[in-house]
Every structure is written in structure tokens, then in C-alpha cells.
Amino acid sequence: MSAPLKALDGTPDLTALMTDLGAGARRAARVLALASGEQKDAALAAMAASIRASAKEILAANAEDVAEAKANGSSSAFVDRLALTESRINAMADGIDVVRAIKDPVGIVTESWTRPNGMTIERVRVPLGVVGVIFESRPNVAADAGALCLKSGNAVILRGGSDSFRSCRAIHQCLVEGLRKAGLPEESIALVPTRDRAAVGLMLGGLNGAIDVIVPRGGKNLVARVQDEARVPVFAHLEGVNHVYVDKAASLDMAKTIVLNAKMRRPGVCGAAETLLIDKAAAETQLKPLVMMLLDAGCEVRGGDDIQRADPRVKPVTDEDWATEYEDAIISAKLVNGVDDALAHIARYGSHHTDAIVTEDAAIAEKFLNEVDSAIVLHNASTQFADGGEFGFGAEIGIATGKFHARGPVGAEQLTSFKYRVRGTGQTRP
Template sequence: MDGTFDIKAEMRDIGAAARAAARELAYASSEQKDMALSAAAQALWDRRAEILEANAADMEDARAKGISGAMLDRLELTEGRVRAMVEGLRAIAAQPDPVGAVLAEWDRPSGLHIRRVRTPIGVIGVIFESRPNVTADAGALCLKAGNAAILRGGSESFRSARAIHACLVDGLRAAALPQAAIQLVPTRDRAAVGEMLGMVEHIDVIVPRGGKSLVARVQAEARVPVFAHLEGIVHIYVDRAADPEKARRVILNAKTRRTGICGAAECLLIDRAYFEAAGAPFIADLIAAGVEVRGDDSLQALPGVVPAGAEDWGREYLDSIIAARLVEGVDGAIEHIRRYGSNHTDCVITEDDAVAARFFERLDSAILMRNVSTQFADGGEFGMGAEIGIATGKLHARGPVGAEQLTSFKYLVEGDGAIRA
């Protein structure tokens, strides 16, 4: 189908099918949804050879295009990563069904009994780039929350996403749920994105999962509401009361475990008092691990540090590069993060409870951490099974978006012939 059909007409058909499926999913039983997820997980594992073969073809094309090493890491699937997808789907299946949960319940003197209950949003459009595992994560989370999903993956992961999507359809079929509950846009043509952004009659919310240019386009052009997943401009602040060994362990992991994910550290802020007393051995650790450290004037004297430019503050590298500078205590760190951060994830390393409390209180990032690697900024690590993204806005969903965050609510009001005076 790729490139051989009328995109506008095809997308409208996809949207209409998703809307019909969403109406059926809204009252699907928990057992049906969990059966679909469990069957999809088994299909992923049984068909892992097909998935890895498709991914190998995607990787070959990506290398031929000269895509960066960090982006190749995001695209690559291994048996271990397929296993992680399988475990994620099973974890989502094992969670309580959010649909129908009573959020609040009360009685009024007028004789009304009122309940606020969770309800599916409807149809979720997910636009993502190179990470093929988002196909499984997003489809599964939408299904668990009773939503239909329209998934549009990046051109680099086209074959991988199709192979994964086929397993999700196997799961829907096994549970006798509509196969249109999880649809994958069957074209690389970027015009499909534009169509999705205007499909207000078929899509209830768009979730962009990708780089700055994708999110900027979605926010600028969408007529459909958006859960924004902005850049992960992730800061780590090393306070004067930091434990040196904790600092070294956390910083190295936060930057180097996987450089291409949104939770990777991108800027290191060091309390001047800490630096003058203990130096910065974690910078030597980073350089030894192959990370390019771009430092301010004070740090350029350290072996291996290269000069930072103005463009290095507030930058998401998604690569083996990190910016570093000295700041004047926690307030200096807060000032820098407020100016250059993206409200995604920021971390303080300190043994001083008052400093940690000030950092937590005066910053408004979706995720704030203390003495832990920012690589934990992930819905799976938060116990959500997986995530559809890290929402950096302030309305509805914020932080890791799991199944619960993909619901809305409605009020159920009952009485016994009550009338209003």
C-alpha cells in the first residue's frame, strides 16, 4: 500500500474505523483486553525472528542514509529488546483496568448520589519517529485504557513497526476485539501526518513522540488536542553536599547507559563550592567513557574538556556529548534550569535534605529526582509497564503517560425522583 493510494481518503477510512472500534472498546471487558495483550506478547516472542529480520533491513537502510549512531541505537532491535517489549505488554495486562474506576463519590442534600469514574478518551493518534518499540507500547497502553489507536511510525522503522503491529493484530483477533482498535498508517509519506493533525472528527488527542522538529510541527499545525512530549533537556546538579561516589555512579549511568533516549543527561551543573573542594572526577569518568564534555571557562582547564558555546545550553544532544558548567549553589542551578530546561526531567545530587526540598519546590519539571540516574525517567521503571511518552505540559497528563493517563472521566448522577427547587 505504501505510496500507492489516496492519502486523504485512506486516512479518513482509518479514522472512521478507529472511531467505530473505540465505541466497542469502551465497554470491552477487562478479560478481553488482557487476553489481547497476552496473546500479542506471545506473538511477539513467537515471531521474533521475523521482527529482527525486518529490523535488520531498516538498519541497513538507515546506515546507508548516514543516520547517527545514537539514532541507530534507538532504531535497533535485539532479542533482548524484543523480550522487553513482551514483558512490557504482559506487565500492562497485569495492571488493574483503569476504565470504570471510581475516582470520587459523594451525596448531596438534594438527594443526588454522584460518582466520578474513569472513561476512555476515544481515539489516540500517536506520531513517532525511529523507535519501533513505541508501536507495541503505544498500542498496548491505548488498548488497556479502552482507546483505539492510530499509529504513524517514522520512515526509518517502517518494516519493524509493521512486523510488531502484525503481532498486536494477532492479539486483537485472539480476543475477538475489532482489528481496527490498533491501526498502523501504511505509508511513509509525511502527508499522512498532516492528515492526522486535522482529523478532529476521528481523533481525540495526538501524542507526538520524537525530536524537536516533529513536536514543533505537531504543535503548530494540529487542530486536534496534543499531549506534548518535548525535548529531554535533562540536567543533573551536583551540590556541595553531594556524596562523591554517588555522583560518579549516577552521572556516568545517566549519560552513557543509552545516549539516545529522552532521559539521558544533557547538561551537568556543578556547585562551585563542590568543585573547589573536591574537583570533578565524574568529568574524567565521562571522557574516559568516550563522552565529549563541553565546559564553561572554569572547566576548560580540565584535561579533555572542550569549550562550550552559547548554543550548548538548552540543547538535547541524544549523543555522547554533555555540556557542563559551574553554578553558585542550588539557586544558581535552579536559575539555569528555569532558563534552559524543557520541563522534562532534572536531578539533584545531594545529601542535604533542605537543598533537595528547595530543588523540588522551586522547579516545575514533570519529573524531579534526587540521587538517582535520570535514565529512570521511564514509564516502565515507574511501574506503568510502558509509556506512550513523557508529557511536559501541565494539563491532563504529565510525566510518563501510561494507561491511566490515557483516560478521561465522566460523572454518574443518580437519585430517587429528585427535583430542583
Template sequence: MTVLEQMGKNAKEAARGLAPAGALKNKALYAMAQALEDGEAEILAANAQDLKAAGENGMSESLLDRLTLNSTRIKAMADGIRSVAAQTDPIGTIVGGGVRPNGLKIEQVRVPLGVIGIIYEARPNVTADAAALCLKAGNAVILRGGKEAIRSNTRITEILRAAVEQTGLPKDSIQLVEDTSRASSVEMMQLTGLIDVLIPRGGRGLIQSVVQNSRVPVIETGSGNCHVYVDDTADIEMAANIIFNAKTSRPSVCNAIETVLVHRDIAEKALPAIKARLDEKKVEIRGCERTREILGADVIPAVEEDWATEYLDYILAVKVVDGIDDAIDHIARYSSGHSEAIITKSYENAQKFTAQVDSAAVYVNASTRFTDGGEFGLGAEIGISTQKLHARGPMGVNELTSTKFIISGSGQIR
């Protein structure tokens, strides 16, 4: 039996103990949050080692930001766990049913998925978020982070496991794969019967690799090739502010925009205003021919690959389009299905955009950076599902459950 097979077996046993845990799960979650705050010095020391190694390996500034922990972020991780504890426990909730003419009582109730495997990249906060959400929903979790964050993830996991065990729940409710080689992720994808569902969280390459190669069912999340379309009726100042926020507030996250589409009738006025804001953060623009005519030759010529790229950096693709239909066609071709926005004063165009753009979150006159479980009032989330089966959009506690039917009778036979 391999190490991962043993972890899967341990997780299965732990999951059976979590399903009926009830209020004990909240006790464990509050203990986990406190343990993170108490272990801040140890976590930051481990993170410093990760950052040193990443810097030596030439990691970009935006990816270093994703990897970095500090007191504020650890406090946010702990508060996130507390917010999960404060949510209503979905397990056992009756979501449907009734009494049949023959007297059978049918109840459809929420139950845990079982064992969830999560493969993710260089964001150690995911370790705490995923552990908390899975535990609240009664699931055991096997975490497999990237090599860049292995020291941070290891220390965080050790702290969380100890807190869980102290409250009487199985410590193997939370496990971390310490082997960060490709072989470990490939093996996770083959653990049918031990892992019930895999959730990849990271860039497009990681997600597509899991989707295409996994024998375990996959919930596809998060690559964010997100767009803003500036309609011909748009308020230019609003457009510039939204684009600035959606690109630069945190470019390394999946709800940051990667492409701006501008109606040709407003382009000569809108593009200079947009560029002026983006210049504040030295955003590199890769533009179509018309964009370069308006903004000048210092704009890098866009190539086909730019329209499909999730940069996760201070880089933005810009294209002048003929109108809303052209914008919608472009989004349909290149979007990852995460988040898109239209800036417009036209009710008709807003309705058309929201009806025809097929993404998990579609905005009118607002930044895509709001695509987040907390911002939507749903609590913490494990990622943004960009698929249509099981869950779509922010995946919170409820989305980490399934249902089963419980049928009560008094001797009925068919």
C-alpha cells in the same frame, strides 16, 4: 475521503467496541504478547532491512541503537504487554461522587479517551507499547512512526492486529499510517472529530511541531534536556557515578542527561573525577570557560545552543555555576521540564531544589534514568508528559483515560 480519514472513521467504530470489552481486552493483550514472540524471525528480518537503510543514510550510533531490535528486546516488548494485561482495568472505576440532598446519586467514573493518535520516531518498541496501553484503557490507536522504522513497525502492527482480531475485538483498534511523509503527520494534526488526542513521542523538533500545528488536542511528552546539579556538599564519587549512568547507560533516551552544572567551590575536585568516568565511554564534553580552565583545552568551548540541546548522543554540556540559585535559574531557562537531579548532602538544598525546580521528575542523589513508568512501579508507559494539564510524568494506563459523570435519580426535576 482520504486514507487517514477512513482510518479515523474505522478507529471511531473500533473504540465503541472496546469501551465495554472488559476481560476480553486482557485476552487480546496476552495473544498480542505471544504473537510477537512467535513472529520474532519475521520482525527481525524487517528490522534488519530498516537498519541497513539507516546505516546507508548515515544514522548515528545512538539512533541506530534506538532502532535496533533483537531477541531480548522483542521478549521485553512481549513481557511489557503482559505487564499491561496484569494491571487493574481503569475503565468503570469510580473516582468520586456521592448522594445529593435531593436523592441524586452522582458517580464520576473512568472512561476511555476514544481514539488516540501517536506520532513517534525511530523506536519500533513504541509500536507495541502504545498499542497495548491504548487497548487496555479502551482506546483505539492510530500509530504514525518514522520512515526509519517503517518495515519493523508494519510487521509488528500486522502481527498485533491479527492477534486482536482472533480474540474477537476489532482489528482496527490498532492501525498504522504507512505513509511516512510530512503530509501524513500534518493531516493527522487536522483530524478533529476523528482523533480525540494526539501524543507526540520523540525529539524536541517533532514535539514542538505537533504542539504548534495541531488542531487536535495534544498531550506533550518527552523531549529530555535533563540536568544534574553537583552541589558544593556533594559526595564526588557518588556524583561521578550518577552522571556516568545518567549520560552513558543509554544516551539516546529522553531520561538521559544533557547538561551537568557544578558548584564553583567543588569544581576543581569534582570535574576531573567526573571526566575520568565519562572518558570510559569517550563522552565529548562541551564546557564553559571555567570548565575548560580546569579540564584543559581538549574540552570543546560551549556555545549558547549547547545549553538548550538534547544531544541523544555521547555529548555532554558542562557549566560551573555560582551556587544552587544559579543552577536553578539555568534549569528554569533551558530545561524541557523532564527530569533533573541534585547531588548533595545538604537537606536544606535538597528541599530547595525539589521545591523550586519545575519538572515532571526531580531527584535527590539518584540518576534521572529512573524516570520510567516501570521503574516507578506504575507499569508500562506511553511517554513522559512534560506538561501540566491532564497528566504529568509517566503516562500509563490511568493517564490514557478521562472521566464522565453518571447520575441516577428517581424522577427528580430542577
């Protein structure tokens, strides 16, 4: 059994508790960095089995969280994110199996070369160390993040939303059981054992150097706070103000399919399109069909006079709209003077997340792919492909828009660093 769990609220010495947690994770990280892929996979298999076997206990813990949230007057959307069902629990276990199937990134030699003096130099992947994951109401993040960090040889400190505390604790017990069964340190996956919100501030300070990177999973307020306060690197994106530019050389059919999918497949995900840019040179044939299609699909369209003329249902746009991630069935639309004007609009208002062009003109497509400064730039495909699973990474811990280390979907490979291994036969430097 794991150590007795601390009380839900009130911790006499939070700093000491969190420092211990950090030191334990750091110790575990040293073991995990050298653990074999087989041992890590055995732990993942045991974790998934434990989650499936403990469905009843997890649901009971979750029911308490849900009851408390309802008593506190939480919104139904909030309760929906919090609530677990048998199928959601199965999906969690399946997700761990997916992570298990990913290729172990640790120890992979990505480059090697021989110097004129005969020394060989290898660049080899090593884990980052200790990942701090700060998330909100969805308890499944505990399982997803725990599994992905373990696969990549990292220890992880999980800090779930206080509203999902009991659910996370029940899931965490399954993860620890998996670690134990595989003979890996239980401290490899730590859960902050208190709802005291001050724990987040301590994690952002790095716990005396114990935390190497912070991954915030949640709404804009959380991400903004983490980006602002963290004293360690952060893998995150604040928002996805994503564009689809429909060029004059676009096929109208393809443009319709892609725009509809990019906005309406799931309007709330970070890869959803927020702004439609249409080439003035093709406005005559493309503007009206695209705008009508969106309106007919239940999407609010906002635009200037030229867009409003296409359909009386179009609402006026303000300058603020261009920088807004709606997270809803709303899109802003604008006519632009060709690809250069589209590029200028994206440079001014975009969030460096994901942007797409629809065109049959290969030269214009290449220009767009080269010049848009975003983590993901697509030609003739939907922005909703911004996802680690869709990229073939198996799973992701999030999407990053920074330019350092990890950019775009953050999968197992992106949770590694590297070192150089040099093999000589007695070489010295002249």
C-alpha cells in the same frame, strides 16, 4: 483475514482512505470503552502469542525493509533502529505481556463524595477515545503503542516510518489477529496502509474529529512538526535539557555515582543529564573529582574558565550549550552561587523535563523539589529514572512536558480521562 492491504505507494484518494480509517477507529473506540478487562487481556495474550508464532514472517518483512534502507544509503545507526532480530521480536511479545499485567485503569473510581442533599458524586476513569501514534524507524513501537492503547480502552491509529512499512504491517497483522481472537473490533488498532507521507498531515488535522490525541515517537524534527501543526492535543516532549545540581552539602561519593549514571548510563535517552551545576561553595573539593571522573569515563566536558582550570581536557562552553540536548557523551558544566542560582539557571535554560539535586541538606532539597518547574524533580537520585517502567507504570507511550492532562511518563492511566457519575433519589436544584 483482514481486508487486503493497499499498495505500498501511491493512494488514489488518501483523504477518503484516512477519513474511513478515522471513522472505523471511532466506532471501535465506543466498543473498547465498554470492553471488560478480561476481554482486553485475552486480546493482549493472543497478540503476544501471534507475534511469537509469526517471528519468521516478521523477520522476512523486516529484511526487505532493511535491504531497501541499505540500498537507499541509510546510516548504520538508522539501520540498527530498523533491524529486528529474534530476540527483539521476543522482547516485543514480552512487552505486550507486561502491559497485560498492568491494572486496567478504566472504570476506577478515583474520588467519590456525598452532597448535603444526599446525591453521591463519583469521578470515574474512562478512555480518551482514539490515539494517533506517529513514529519513525523502530517497528516495535507498533506493538508497544498498540498494546498500551488497547489496555487503556483506546483505539489507535498507527503511522510508522515509511522505511519500516513492511515490518509494521507484519506486526500489525499479529495485533489484529489477537483482537479477532478475543472478539474485539479489528479497527481497534489501525495501521495507515500506505507510505504516502501526506497521511501524517491528515492525522495532525484530526481526521474530522476522529483523533483525540497525537503521540509522536521519534526525533526532534518529528516532535517539533507535530507540536507545531497538530490541531488536536499532543503528548510529547521536544527535548530533555536535564540538570544535576551538586549542592555544597552533597556527599561527594553520592554525587559522583549519580552524575556518572545520569549522564553516562545511556547518554542518548531523554532522561540523560546535559548540564552539571556545581555549588561554588564546594568547588574546591567537588569540581575536580566530578570533572575528572566524567572525562575518564569518556565524556566530553564543556565549561568556562573556572571549569577549564580543573582539567586541561575541558573544552570551552558557548551560551548555546546551556540549551542543548547533546544526546551523546557530552556535558556542560557550570559553577553556581548556591541553590537560588541553580534554580535561576534551570528556569532559563531547562526544558521542564527532569532535574535532580544532590545534597544532604533537607531544607535545600525541599526548596529545589518545590521550585523547579519540571515534570520530574529528584533528590539524591539519577535523572535516568525518568521512565514509566521505573515509575512502576509498567509501560509508557512516552514522556510529556506539557502541563495539561498528562505530565511525565505517559502510561495506561494517563491515557484515560474521567467523567462524573451522580446518583440521586429525585433531587432537584432549588
